[in-house]
Amino acid sequence: MQQNDPLGPILNSPPPAISRAEAMVLLATHYGVIGDMDRLSSERDLNFRVEGDEGRFVLKFANVAEDPSVTRFQNAALEHIAARDPGLPVPRVIPSLTGETDIPLASGSLMRLLSYVEGVPLHLAPPSPALRRSMGAMAARLTRALEGFADPAADHVLQWDIKQAGRLRPLLPAIADPDLRALCARWLDRFDTVVQPALAALPWQVVHADLNPHNVLTDPQDAGRVAGVLDFGDMVRTPRICDLAVAAAYQIDPAAVQASLADVVAGWEAVLPLLPGERAVLADLVAIRMVTTLAITSHRATRQPENAEYILRNFPSARAGLLALPGPV
CATH class of the missing domain: 3.90.1200.10 (Aminoglycoside phosphotransferase (APH), C-terminal lobe)
Structure with missing residues (x-):
């Protein structure tokens, strides 16, 4: 990352370095979901599309430079939308097996699971x-x-x-x-x-x-x-x-x-x-x-x-x- 970059760390930090195999283990461990994964393009996070028996999901790993409070703000907003206008076609936050909306990882990233929204x-x-x-x-x-x-x-x-x-x-x-x-x-x-x-x-x-x-x-x-x-x-x-x-x-x-x-x-x-x-x-x-x-x-x-x-x-x-x-x- 360039020092004193005007964009700050969040737009200069690369996505988390988590392999597909590691992501599959984390998904099964914390969400009980087993399925195939494909990596999705992303500006700063690491995202996988999940195809499992339970349906389709997006597994997200937040950029380590992002303040965890910002990631949780995004989750809270999605939950607010779901309550305010349930018919809006936006992702829904999927809780973990223990009821958490995000999982902190040792790397500093937060892991989340969202529903998959269909469309072109x-x-x-x-x-x-x-x-x-x-x-x-x-x-x-x-x-x-x-x-x-x-x-x-x-x-x-x-x-x-x-x-x-x-x-x-x-x-x-x-x-x-x-x-x-x-x-x-x-x-x-x-x-x-x-x-x-x-x-x-x-x-x-x-x-x-x-x-x-x-x-x-x-x-x-x-x-x-x-x-x-x-x-x-x-x-x-x-x-x-x-x-x-x-x-x-x-x-x-x-x-x-x-x-x-x-x-x-x-x-x-x-x-x-x-x-x-x-x-x-x-x-x-x-x-x-x-x-x-x-x-x-x-x-x-x-x-x-x-x-x-x-x-x-x-x-x-x-x-x-x-x-x-x-x-x-």
């Missing part, structure tokens, strides 16, 4: 107005389910959180294209002077904060319907409008920016109407999320070249989207 990853589904509206509606429904949830770890600092955009400048040199790098810098200027001062007056709550196309599932029988949401690892307390901004940032069609954004907003507002102050900063926050993606992924890819393909998976769409948006003024 959104990035494999054909874009459409119906899918964008469904994305907006699912994001709003999830945000509404998390309303009122509180946890001491909810205010942890994570660079992916849009409200932390002012901390991105040290990462910009990793963006190779000088014109793109300069555009990102201008957006950060606007964030500092216009957007950030407006955030304090908006509604704040815990949100998912990472509704990218790899964390959202669509219905195999209806490609225009969102059928599941995964990966609650970036949850944080922030202005709630940030969750809509994140979702919309990945749904922007560069050939139809305003229409595609309007689709996502229409879906959201069918569930959760926007306040005037939220509407005023939405387009800016969409752009800032794209800048966040470009800066963080470029920086991390230079430090973890062996994982660069996965890290940079959303870079092309963020670049195309940012270039298609009206520039900052």
Whole structure:
């Protein structure tokens, strides 16, 4: 790990080094589940898909650099969602044989077992107005389910959180294209002077904060319907409008920016109407999320070249989207 890295330890620490065989033993010992395992891609944790007689699950090993209170915050949020909106298609926390929601390991990692949510990853589904509206509606429904949830770890600092955009400048040199790098810098200027001062007056709550196309599932029988949401690892307390901004940032069609954004907003507002102050900063926050993606992924890819393909998976769409948006003024 690089010393004094702006991202801090959590986004620079590699996933836990636990073999498939070791994971199978831990799963059987603590959960009584026996089955086949396949490793899943992940930004910072170690995840396995489990196929067992009892069903399908996801076995998760938290990054050792993550504060255990943050992992437990994620579990508590999932349990809150299950109680508040039981029909929401999100993972459910599976207790261990002794009733625990996580198992501390000697390595410093926490092990968890979650239910497996079925569906087709959104990035494999054909874009459409119906899918964008469904994305907006699912994001709003999830945000509404998390309303009122509180946890001491909810205010942890994570660079992916849009409200932390002012901390991105040290990462910009990793963006190779000088014109793109300069555009990102201008957006950060606007964030500092216009957007950030407006955030304090908006509604704040815990949100998912990472509704990218790899964390959202669509219905195999209806490609225009969102059928599941995964990966609650970036949850944080922030202005709630940030969750809509994140979702919309990945749904922007560069050939139809305003229409595609309007689709996502229409879906959201069918569930959760926007306040005037939220509407005023939405387009800016969409752009800032794209800048966040470009800066963080470029920086991390230079430090973890062996994982660069996965890290940079959303870079092309963020670049195309940012270039298609009206520039900052």
